[in-house]
Amino acid sequence: MTDPRDRTATTDGPDLPLPPGSKGLPFIGESFAFLRDPEFSRRRHDRYGPVFSTRLFGMETVFLKGAEANRFVFGQDSETLGVQWPKSTETLLGPASLSTQHDPQHRQRRRLLSQAFQPRMLALYGRGMDDLTRSYGDRWLGLGTFAWYPELRNYTLDIACRLLVGLEDGAATPLGHWFEIWTQGLFSLPINLPWTTFGRALRARKMLLAELGTLIAARRGEGLGDSAIAADALGVLLAAVDEVGNPLSDGEIADQILTLLFAGHETLTSAIASFCLLTAQHPAVLERLRAEQDGFDPEAPLTMEDLRSMTYLDQVLQEVLRFLPPVGGGFRQALKDLDYGGFRIPKGSALLYQINRTHEDPALYADPGTFDPDRWGGDRANPNQYLPFGGGVRECLGKEFARLEMRIFAARMVQRYVWEVVPDQDLSLVMVPTPRPRDGLRVRLGVRSRDRVLV
Numbered sequence: 370m371t372d373p374r375d376r377t378a379t380t381d382g383p384d385l386p387l388p389p390g391s392k393g394l395p396f397i398g399e400s401f402a403f404l405r406d407p408e409f410s411r412r413r414h415d416r417y418g419p420v421f422s423t424r425l426f427g428m429e430t431v432f433l434k435g436a437e438a439n440r441f442v443f444g445q446d447s448e449t450l451g452v453q454w455p456k457s458t459e460t461l462l463g464p465a466s467l468s469t470q471h472d473p474q475h476r477q478r479r480r481l482l483s484q485a486f487q488p489r490m491l492a493l494y495g496r497g498m499d500d501l502t503r504s505y506g507d508r509w510l511g512l513g514t515f516a517w518y519p520e521l522r523n524y525t526l527d528i529a530c531r532l533l534v535g536l537e538d539g540a541a542t543p544l545g546h547w548f549e550i551w552t553q554g555l556f557s558l559p560i561n562l563p564w565t566t567f568g569r570a571l572r573a574r575k576m577l578l579a580e581l582g583t584l585i586a587a588r589r590g591e592g593l594g595d596s597a598i599a600a601d602a603l604g605v606l607l608a609a610v611d612e613v614g615n616p617l618s619d620g621e622i623a624d625q626i627l628t629l630l631f632a633g634h635e636t637l638t639s640a641i642a643s644f645c646l647l648t649a650q651h652p653a654v655l656e657r658l659r660a661e662q663d664g665f666d667p668e669a670p671l672t673m674e675d676l677r678s679m680t681y682l683d684q685v686l687q688e689v690l691r692f693l694p695p696v697g698g699g700f701r702q703a704l705k706d707l708d709y710g711g712f713r714i715p716k717g718s719a720l721l722y723q724i725n726r727t728h729e730d731p732a733l734y735a736d737p738g739t740f741d742p743d744r745w746g747g748d749r750a751n752p753n754q755y756l757p758f759g760g761g762v763r764e765c766l767g768k769e770f771a772r773l774e775m776r777i778f779a780a781r782m783v784q785r786y787v788w789e790v791v792p793d794q795d796l797s798l799v800m801v802p803t804p805r806p807r808d809g810l811r812v813r814l815g816v817r818s819r820d821r822v823l824v
């Protein structure tokens with residue numbers, strides 16, 4: 370078989386076969402199986418090979434698997450591959466979300482939004498993250514035995530609200546309430562009725578836009594001095610001008626903020642919940658983490674240098690994101706007929722590159738089903754083989770923010786606390802929209818003493 374790298378991206382070769390697969394029911398296709406069955410794509414790849422097609426959420430969708438597929442997707446220009454999310458995601462994120470924008474607007478907005486993730490902003494965010502980690506830690510200690518996942522959702526939402534838009538206690542506000550309902554509809558059938566998940570999420574979007582509108586108006590009222598602009602992502606957006614010099618509309622700012630809150634909350638909750646679960650299940654890893662963290666004072670401020678020197682912690686977090694990547698893959702749209710892996714992918718099809726299937730490929734990782742932070746001791750990861758944050762022109766904009774929050778959370782938890790997973794609960798994972806333990810990860814948390822463990 371020809372190496373897919375040797376093929377051109379586009380083709381006028383109609384004689385190539387279409388990718389194999391089954392389309393399922395009209396319109397709905399195989400959406401229910403995709404949402405409910407964690408083995409959905411694994412099973413179909415076993416049957417059809419590295420490329421198969423199906424119908425999801427009303428879209429003809431081609432699944433691609435493997436490092437070569439990732440290289441193929443990330444290497445295309447914006448005239449060949451556009452973005453295409455399922456209808457529910459696209460509608461709920463809104464027309465002015467970075468995730469749904471196309472070039473040249475996407476490129477311009479990305480450049481603009483990236484100002485909110487510059488190193489000087491990250492240093493500022495780090496302090497806020499550390500403060501909230503302390504206050505949530507105290508709260509969890511008071512709870513003793515509790516379901517950690519819902520608590521972690523509040524923790525990451527509070528961090529995102531405080532650091533990105535300057536809103537305190539976001540999870541307890543109406544914004545937090547509507548946000549939860551809105552999130553549930555992101556990957557749903559786009560049927561707008563009062564009782565459907567999508568219908569409820571659409572109403573929640575209206576309420577969220579109203580809440581964000583109030584927040585935006587209040588910030589405009591305070592004026593836009595240099596310190597306000599430098600404070601957070603909302604400040605950056607309020608001060609920004611588009612390609613012809615006009616300020617961004619309140620509608621666009623609201624969509625962009627909603628995207629950042631979603632992207633920075635759902636994924637991070639999954640990642641840190643996986644860290645808590647996997648370290649509880651691997652005591653030898655936790656012991657080594659503790660030995661490294663014993664070199665730091667749990668009460669002293671954490672500096673960027675401290676964080677950079679925690680090399681074993683980094684290996685563990687890298688492995689958490691390989692083993693249970695929060696985002697399974699990314700959708701694109703073929704803007705031309707494409708030729709990949711011996712198949713013709715017709716113009717207009719949706720494409721899904723897959724992070725999870727890549728990370729479990731035995732051709733790339735020895736014993737991929739084993740959680741082993743030691744695999745990350747040496748070289749830098751190859752970006753087509755290790756891609757928790759995606760790649761190409763739509764690579765995660767908040768990846769340094771995410772890494773920072775994961776490091777601070779993990780370091781402080783290991784320095785200050787001990788936890789164990791409570792028996793008799795279902796630890797199997799719900800996979801959509803991001804992996805989470807079915808019973809909410811019930812744990813018992815206690816104070817860590819350097820010479821004795823108090824659970």
Ligand code: HEM
Pocket residue numbers: 467468479628629630632633634636637640694695696698699700756757758759760762763764765766767768770771
């Ligand atoms: C562990 C945490 C995170 C993971 C695993 C993650 C993963 C990803 C992935 C895989 C993509 C690419 C999707 C695609 O190919 O279409 C993405 C995009 C994005 N992420 Fe993240 N993300 C995380 C945290 C964050 C945070 C904290 C923020 C912001 C505060 C953020 C903001 C974004 C944005 C705005 C995009 C869209 C970029 C674009 O379309 O140009 N993410 N993320």
